[in-house]
Amino acid sequence: MEASFWISKLxxxxxxxxxxxxxxxxxxxxxxxxxxxxxxxxxxKEDFGRxxxxxxxxGARDPSKYANKGENAKxxxxxxxxxxxxxxxxxxxxxxxxxxxxxxxDYRGRRHDFLYENASRFRLLLIPCMNPDxxxxxxxxxxIGVPYEKFVFFMQGAWKDGTxxxxxxxxxxxxxxxxxxxxxxxxxxxxxxxxxxxxxSPMARESSALLGLADREAVDFHMSLHGGADTAVHFPxxxxxxxxxxxxxQAFNLRMAEAHRGRGLxxxxxxxxxxxxxxxxxxxxxxxxxxxxxxxxxSMTYESNMGIDGxxxxxxxxxxxxxxxxxxxxxxxxxxxxxxxx
Numbered sequence: 001m002e003a004s005f006w007i008s009k010l011x012x013x014x015x016x017x018x019x020x021x022x023x024x025x026x027x028x029x030x031x032x033x034x035x036x037x038x039x040x041x042x043x044x045k046e047d048f049g050r051x052x053x054x055x056x057x058x059g060a061r062d063p064s065k066y067a068n069k070g071e072n073a074k075x076x077x078x079x080x081x082x083x084x085x086x087x088x089x090x091x092x093x094x095x096x097x098x099x100x101x102x103x104x105x106d107y108r109g110r111r112h113d114f115l116y117e118n119a120s121r122f123r124l125l126l127i128p129c130m131n132p133d134x135x136x137x138x139x140x141x142x143x144i145g146v147p148y149e150k151f152v153f154f155m156q157g158a159w160k161d162g163t164x165x166x167x168x169x170x171x172x173x174x175x176x177x178x179x180x181x182x183x184x185x186x187x188x189x190x191x192x193x194x195x196x197x198x199x200x201s202p203m204a205r206e207s208s209a210l211l212g213l214a215d216r217e218a219v220d221f222h223m224s225l226h227g228g229a230d231t232a233v234h235f236p237x238x239x240x241x242x243x244x245x246x247x248x249x250q251a252f253n254l255r256m257a258e259a260h261r262g263r264g265l266x267x268x269x270x271x272x273x274x275x276x277x278x279x280x281x282x283x284x285x286x287x288x289x290x291x292x293x294x295x296x297x298x299s300m301t302y303e304s305n306m307g308i309d310g311x312x313x314x315x316x317x318x319x320x321x322x323x324x325x326x327x328x329x330x331x332x333x334x335x336x337x338x339x340x341x342x
Contacts, residue, residue, distance in 0.1 A: 066296065
C-alpha cells in the first residue's frame with residue numbers, strides 16, 4: 001500500500017514527539033521491552049481541587065471532591081492508539097490528528113477547521129501507540145489487503161504447535177508468552193494483553209501508567225482505538241458502567257451513526273445500554289471499563305475497519321482515516337455540548 005499519510009512506525013512517532021511546537025511531548029512510561037510510550041499534551045492541566053480519588057468521592061456521594069469542574073473547565077479528552085500494537089489504524093489516526101494540531105492540516109494536506117480552531121478549548125492527551133512492543137513485532141507497516149490468515153498470525157500469533165492463536169481463544173491463556181510459538185502484536189513483550197490485565201494488581205506497567213494518567217487528569221472522555229478486521233465501524237458494548245454513563249455513551253453512539261450516514265461511511269450501532277449479563281453471561285471487566293472507574297469519565301472502545309483481505313467490508317486507507325477524523329470531530333462537539341449543558 002502506498003499512502004504517505006499512513007504514519008505508523010515507531011521511528012516516525014519518536015521523530016514527531018521530538019518536533020512538537022504547539023504541544024508538549026513526554027514519555028508516559030516504558031514498555032515491558034523497554035520502549036518509550038509517548039504522550040502528546042495540548043492545553044494546560046487545570047487544578048480541580050482534588051481531595052479524594054474517584055471511588056472515595058463517589059463513596060462520599062460527592063464526585064466534586066475528586067474533580068470540582070465548573071462551567072469554564074476545559075473538557076479533558078484522552079485518545080489512545082495502539083493498545084494492540086498491530087492495530088495500526090488508531091496509530092495512524094492519532095498521528096494525523098497531531099499533525100493537524102501542529103500544522104493546520106493532516107498528512108494528506110486536508111484541513112479540519114473545526115478541530116483545529118476548537119482544540120484550545122480542550123485539554124488533549126494523545127497517545128499514538130500504547131503498545132510499542134506489539135508494534136515492533138509487526139513486520140509490516142500496513143495491513144491493508146493482507147490475507148485474513150496472515151492477519152490473524154500478525155495479531156494474535158501462533159501456539160507452540162504452530163496453529164493460529166485465534167480470537168477469542170487468544171485470551172484463554174494470560175499472560176500468553178510461555179504458551180506462544182509466535183507472540184502476536186496484541187501483546188507486550190511479557191505476553192500481556194492490556195485490555196484484560198488484572199487492574200486491581202496490574203501485570204503490565206503500561207496498563208498501570210494509563211490508569212494513573214486517567215486518574216491524575218480526571219478525564220472526561222476516553223477513547224481506546226482498535227481495529228475490528230473487516231467489520232463496519234462500531235463501539236462494542238462496555239459492561240460494568242453506571243446506567244447514566246451507558247445512556248450518555250449510547251447518545252454518542254447514535255450521533256456517530258448519523259454522522260457516518262451523512263458521509264456515506266459504514267457504521268454498526270451496537271446498543272450501549274444493555275445491562276450486565278444480558279448480552280453475555282460473563283461480561284469482561286476490561287481496560288475501557290477500568291478507565292471509567294478511576295476517573296468517572298465516558299470510556300469507549302472504537303473498532304475501526306482495517307481494510308484486510310477477508311470477509312466483510314473493506315474500506316480504503318483514506319476512508320479509514322476519514323472515519324477517525326469523524327470520530328475526533330464528534331468527540332469535540334459532544335464534549336462541548338455536555339459541558340455547556342452543565
